[in-house]
Amino acid sequence: MWTARRVANLIHTKLGVRFHLNHLREWLTKRNYTPAEPTLRARQPDQATIDRWVAEDEPRIQKRRVRNRRSSS
Numbered sequence: 001m002w003t004a005r006r007v008a009n010l011i012h013t014k015l016g017v018r019f020h021l022n023h024l025r026e027w028l029t030k031r032n033y034t035p036a037e038p039t040l041r042a043r044q045p046d047q048a049t050i051d052r053w054v055a056e057d058e059p060r061i062q063k064r065r066v067r068n069r070r071s072s073s
Contacts, residue, residue, distance in 0.1 A: 003035050004028060 004025035012018050019027075028034075 004021045007028065008019050008021055008024050011024075
């Protein structure tokens with residue numbers, strides 16, 4: 001479960017910045033972030049759905065990534 005304390009610890013670990021828990025909780029709540037349980041993953045994934053995604057969706061996403069990439073000039 002994600003809580004203000006866990007988010008504060010993550011921010012401190014990654015960025016070296018400390019937030020007061022009440023302030024962080026209020027800030028997250030204003031942005032509609034609420035404590036949430038992680039979603040469960042299927043124990044037996046549906047191989048047909050995975051194959052369809054790899055065949056249809058992944059190439060479309062990759063094309064979009066390449067098209068949106070800016071040149072380094």
